[in-house]
Amino acid sequence: MNSTAMLLEVKRFGVHDGPGVRTVFFLKGCPLKCRWCHNPESISSQAQLAYYEHKCIQCGECIPVCPVKAHGVINGKHFFERDKCISCGVCEDVCLGSSLKLFGQKVSVEEAMEFALEDKDFFETNGGITISGGEPLLQAEFCAELFKLLNKESMHCAIDTCGAVNWSSFESVLPYTDLFLYDLKHVDDKLHQEYTGSSNRKILANLSRLSELQVPIEIRIPLVPGFNDDNVSIDAIGEFLSKLSGIRTVKVLAYHDLARSKYTALNIPYTMPQVSIPASDKLSEVTVRLANYGVKVIN
Numbered sequence: 221m222n223s224t225a226m227l228l229e230v231k232r233f234g235v236h237d238g239p240g241v242r243t244v245f246f247l248k249g250c251p252l253k254c255r256w257c258h259n260p261e262s263i264s265s266q267a268q269l270a271y272y273e274h275k276c277i278q279c280g281e282c283i284p285v286c287p288v289k290a291h292g293v294i295n296g297k298h299f300f301e302r303d304k305c306i307s308c309g310v311c312e313d314v315c316l317g318s319s320l321k322l323f324g325q326k327v328s329v330e331e332a333m334e335f336a337l338e339d340k341d342f343f344e345t346n347g348g349i350t351i352s353g354g355e356p357l358l359q360a361e362f363c364a365e366l367f368k369l370l371n372k373e374s375m376h377c378a379i380d381t382c383g384a385v386n387w388s389s390f391e392s393v394l395p396y397t398d399l400f401l402y403d404l405k406h407v408d409d410k411l412h413q414e415y416t417g418s419s420n421r422k423i424l425a426n427l428s429r430l431s432e433l434q435v436p437i438e439i440r441i442p443l444v445p446g447f448n449d450d451n452v453s454i455d456a457i458g459e460f461l462s463k464l465s466g467i468r469t470v471k472v473l474a475y476h477d478l479a480r481s482k483y484t485a486l487n488i489p490y491t492m493p494q495v496s497i498p499a500s501d502k503l504s505e506v507t508v509r510l511a512n513y514g515v516k517v518i519n
């Protein structure tokens with residue numbers, strides 16, 4: 221079998237997505253719709269064209285190349301009809317203003333493997349490959365096939381998951397995965413639904429089940445003001461984690477709003493309320509609070 225996946229991008233020399241230096245494959249498609257999502261281009265499982273209107277220099281190069289006439293000019297001003305776009309990506313190549321960007325392309329296991337092997341020499345003893353997203357386990361077959369090949373090359377394999385998938389998806393990658401980076405956003409189901417659009421029941425159940433298998437897990441908590449940065453929420457998360465085995469480390473990731481322009485470019489509403497970015501002393505406070513529950517919190 222040679223599965224394909226809808227790839228968002230590949231990041232080389234990553235140092236935040238697992239141990240050591242890593243090549244990170246970001247796949248498209250996510251079952252959650254977190255209000256604060258920093259990568260809105262990863263939510264849809266389809267390829268999408270982003271249009272950064274403020275960068276458009278009105279050169280008109282995109283108009284003749286589009287096969288479905290999604291670009292045009294009215295009163296000397298460029299317009300883009302998103303509904304017509306079939307995401308072929310041709311206009312991105314000719315855009316002189318760099319205002320068009322296609323997110324998403326198909327990649328085969330074979331192609332991904334070639335890419336990974338190019339970086340093998342940089343990984344040293346603890347680096348390797350991480351598949352992130354979006355939610356990579358929505359394309360579990362691709363992940364399993366790629367990891368199986370990487371295992372043969374003795375390359376470290378990590379999955380960065382939101383956990384909101386069927387257990388069978390975990391089962392398919394389990395034999396080949398060295399580390400799970402597991403997002404835990406809230407243990408309160410009502411708040412979780414309000415801010416992510418989905419229940420957390422499957423996420424918590426999968427995490428409990430995974431931890432029982434003693435698979436290495438790093439928990440990642442996005443610290444989102446007004447959602448989970450209060451003491452009650454942090455205590456509830458700490459309490460939940462203290463009952464699990466197999467949790468190696470916990471990392472707290474601070475909310476930021478740098479992704480706003482991507483929402484506009486993709487015509488996706490930004491529904492996160494206006495909040496302040498967590499200060500470093502808030503991060504330290506949460507770190508200490510979580511550590512009280514016996515978990516090892518890393519920065």
Ligand code: SF4
Nearest residue numbers: 286305306308309311
């Ligand atoms: S991506 Fe293709 S279909 Fe969409 S606007 Fe560009 S050229 Fe047209």
Ligand code: SF4
Nearest residue numbers: 276277280282315317
């Ligand atoms: S090619 Fe790019 S810069 Fe030129 S009109 Fe089209 S969108 Fe604007």
